[in-house]
Amino acid sequence: MDTTPTPIAPRVLRVEEAAQALGIGRSLVYDLIRSGRLRSFKVGSRRLIPAAAIDETIATLMKEAA
Numbered sequence: 001m002d003t004t005p006t007p008i009a010p011r012v013l014r015v016e017e018a019a020q021a022l023g024i025g026r027s028l029v030y031d032l033i034r035s036g037r038l039r040s041f042k043v044g045s046r047r048l049i050p051a052a053a054i055d056e057t058i059a060t061l062m063k064e065a066a
Helices: 015-022 026-034 051-065
Strands: 012-014 041-043 046-050
Touching: 012 015, 012 051, 015 026, 015 046, 015 051, 026 046, 046 051
Parallel strands: none
Antiparallel strands: 012 046, 041 046
């Protein structure tokens, strides 16, 4: 029996991780946050992006492109 714990998918991403998930640079992630097109929040000095916000932003950008 395998007792290796199942990895848990992160529920929030750092800016760098969000940039990688979206295939864009950090500065563009900050632009999306400033424009309100990517939801985020701060914990201390860290800016975090909910994983669900990535999907929402992709859907918004696809609608805008259509």
